[in-house]
Amino acid sequence: MNAPAVPDSAPAPAGTEGRARVRLFALAVLVACWVLPWPQMEIEVQQGSAEPTYDYAALTGAERTGAIGALSLLAIWGLAATALAARTHRGLRLGTALTEAGVALGATVLLLLEHPWIPGGEIREAWGAIFGPLALLALLEAGTLAFAGRAHRVVAVIRAGAALFAAGCLAVSLAWVPAGVALWLALSPLLLLKVTRVRGGRRLIEGLLLVTTIVHGFSFRLHDMFVGVGVPTTGSLNLPFAAWGVLTAVITVTALDGLMRPEDDAAAGV
Numbered sequence: 001m002n003a004p005a006v007p008d009s010a011p012a013p014a015g016t017e018g019r020a021r022v023r024l025f026a027l028a029v030l031v032a033c034w035v036l037p038w039p040q041m042e043i044e045v046q047q048g049s050a051e052p053t054y055d056y057a058a059l060t061g062a063e064r065t066g067a068i069g070a071l072s073l074l075a076i077w078g079l080a081a082t083a084l085a086a087r088t089h090r091g092l093r094l095g096t097a098l099t100e101a102g103v104a105l106g107a108t109v110l111l112l113l114e115h116p117w118i119p120g121g122e123i124r125e126a127w128g129a130i131f132g133p134l135a136l137l138a139l140l141e142a143g144t145l146a147f148a149g150r151a152h153r154v155v156a157v158i159r160a161g162a163a164l165f166a167a168g169c170l171a172v173s174l175a176w177v178p179a180g181v182a183l184w185l186a187l188s189p190l191l192l193l194k195v196t197r198v199r200g201g202r203r204l205i206e207g208l209l210l211v212t213t214i215v216h217g218f219s220f221r222l223h224d225m226f227v228g229v230g231v232p233t234t235g236s237l238n239l240p241f242a243a244w245g246v247l248t249a250v251i252t253v254t255a256l257d258g259l260m261r262p263e264d265d266a267a268a269g270v
Contacts, residue, residue: 020084023254027080030247034061034073036240038220061220061244066117066227067110067177069219072212075103075184076251079209083202083258092201093156093192094145096208100185101138107131107181118177119227127178130166134159134185141189156189164190176226184212199262206258213255217248 037058062070078099086092110118111128118124137159144155163186170179188208195201215222 019254019257020080023080023251024084026247026250026254027077030244030251031073033240033244033247034065034069036060037238038064038241038244039238061240064223065216065219066223067107067115068180068222068226069216070110070117071103071106071181072216072219074106075099075212076209076216078102079205079212080251083205083209086202086205087198089196089198089201090145092198092205093189094142096188096192096205097138097142097145097156100188101135101142103181104131104135104138104185107178108135111178117223117227120175120178123173127170127175130170130182131178134163134166134182137162138185153193156193160186160189160193202262203259206255206262210252210255210259213248213252217245217252 038061040058078095082092082095082099086095107118108128108131111124111131114124118127120127137155141155141159163182167179167182167186170176170182191204191208192201195204
């Protein structure tokens with residue numbers, strides 16, 4: 001006989017908070033490294049001559065990783081805070097809904113400002129009309145979870161379906177960066193609806209955190225692939241870039257540990 005599901009009102013065992021606190025500290029230092037200049041890039045300078053000319057520029061980590069790095073970092077912060085603070089299944093859903101609202105809102109701002117981190121020309125303004133409603137739907141779900149006292153699954157299903165449809169339309173248009181964001185916004189609520197116990201929800205949060213951190217770790221490669229930054233890095237590694245890589249690996253390890261040993265497992269020493 002299967003064990004009964006843990007209701008939303010039943011708190012999860014407190015477990016150890018050491019892993020989550022280490023992760024948040026690593027995130028704080030990672031952000032500092034992310035906004036500092038990274039190794040110089042050799043960038044082509046657009047001029048009227050037929051022969052291309054190049055110049056050297058020390059771009060920050062934010063400029064090197066672009067929208068992929070910024071939005072994935074925002075998602076990591078939200079998921080890490082949820083893993084630390086949430087003690088019920090409803091709390092886990094609330095935290096992920098707020099995280100997804102922040103990611104969708106961030107994508108909306110970048111698109112409406114026609115930021116070069118997301119290519120696409122004038123059509124980017126139309127894409128902003130996709131992520132704005134997704135942010136509102138995520139806020140609606142968070143509001144019902146916070147104030148209605150019970151989880152409204154219908155809202156999560158509707159916004160997940162809308163995000164999945166948007167991801168497909170954007171992928172057909174070869175808009176890979178916004179399509180990837182929309183796909184993340186679709187999969188997260190659908191997966192969390194599949195679990196009814198707090199322990200399973202925590203494991204899912206750690207799994208989402210693991211995938212998102214890996215994406216952030218490769219964001220400078222992905223940004224160069226889809227947007228273009230410059231030819232490969234010149235010179236030796238500098239301290240902010242090296243520290244960013246180490247801290248990303250630390251956060252990845254904590255997420256992997258959380259996936260294998262959810263918080264109540266860690267508390268039991270198993």
